[in-house]
Amino acid sequence: MPNITRRAFAASSAAVAATAGLGLKPGFAQGYPARPVTVIVPWGAGGGTDATARIVAALLEKDLGQPFNVVNRTGGSGVVGHSAIASAQPDGYTIGMITVEISMMHWQGLTELGPRSYTPLALMNEDPPGISVSASSPYKTVKELADAIKAAPPGKLKASGTGQGGIWHLALVGWMKAMGLPANQVGWVPSNGAAPAMQDLAAGGLDLCTCSIPEARAIIEAGKARALAIMAPARNPSFPDVATLKEAMGIDYSTGAWRGIAAPKGLPAEIATKLTASLQKVYDSKEFKDFMGNRGFGTVWGDAAKFAEFMDKGDAQMGDAMKAAGLSKA
Structure with a gap:
């Protein structure tokens, strides 16, 4: 075998040994990705x-x-x-x-x-959850809504945004806990997602929705709902007029x-x-x-x-x- 061939073979063998030690195919790390x-x-x-x-x-x-x-x-x-x-x-x-x-x-x-x-x-x-109400809701600020929630019997006010135990349901539970209220202070109406929940809100079937503002955007821009706050450490640049819970209520809760x-x-x-x-x-x-x-x-x-x-x-x-x-x- 010519010297150059032997040297190439030796180098190849060393590469194989090195990659084998990692559990990889030869050249895998260097050439990744080599296929779709x-x-x-x-x-x-x-x-x-x-x-x-x-x-x-x-x-x-x-x-x-x-x-x-x-x-x-x-x-x-x-x-x-x-x-x-x-x-x-x-x-x-x-x-x-x-x-x-x-x-x-x-x-x-x-x-x-x-x-x-x-x-x-x-x-x-x-995407943090927003707190939205219908355009006809009497609550103009999230503090007004929170005061109504505190004053109402448990379960009287209704909310939705996703299925039972989904992220937007748990966001509501977290907000209730942050206010020192029971987890079920607002009743949860399971839905097949934010879109049908927002439609129900606009139609008057719910008191609030806790889905992300991007999901609520179409109904809000149609003038059928309004966002009162977001559960985030900072405002969303795409929705700069929507305050955080900390700004609006002094509650440092985000999810x-x-x-x-x-x-x-x-x-x-x-x-x-x-x-x-x-x-x-x-x-x-x-x-x-x-x-x-x-x-x-x-x-x-x-x-x-x-x-x-x-x-x-x-x-x-x-x-x-x-x-x-x-x-x-x-």
Whole structure:
């Protein structure tokens, strides 16, 4: 064998040994991604999570040079899709957009999966709940609404925004707790999402809704409802006239629905690092900011470590709210 061939063979063998020690195929880390990547979305096509995942996937593809194909895996109140992400091979070729429900489902006894079942890569979005009333409501400020809630018998006033035990229900429970009221002070009317709940609000069937303002936007802009406050540490730039609870009432309470990118647990560190770096480019891009801003979606960045910390905090918060509402089976 010629010397140059022997040297090449030796170098190749060393590379194989090095990557084998990491449990990777030769050249995997350096050449990742070498083929298309699947991006699992646990919710249906056309929704906010799907739309956010598709812009992220398109911009990852632009940066990393391989297709990032979005696949919707729905069912089980989010369990099916979140399970598909968690159970995939941790090789970087299946990632997914996980959502706030991963910090809720295990408290409800729907799955054993939780935030620590994944390799977190990046937090991309958070939308705090707004507090909206119908245009004909007598309550012009959130303080007036809160005073009416305190004065009313438990359950007399009605609210909605999602199903029983969903994020917007728990947001209401958290607000009640922050005011020192019982979790059921306002009765919850389950709905199939924010859109039908806002329609019901506009028609006079509800006293308030606690969904995100982007979800309520169409009804608000049609003059059929108005937003009184948001449960966030700062105002949403897309809705600058809507005050925070702290500004309006002195209550320092915030929560929200969030979306982030994660991979199965055990993803090699060098692949995770490469994906997080690319996701930060996506987040900082004008295309992403314009896309999210045009829809009123909140943009929040958290790298892998911050995303993990954020999920742990949210998991504890959701557990407290579910226990207060009598919805926890954990």
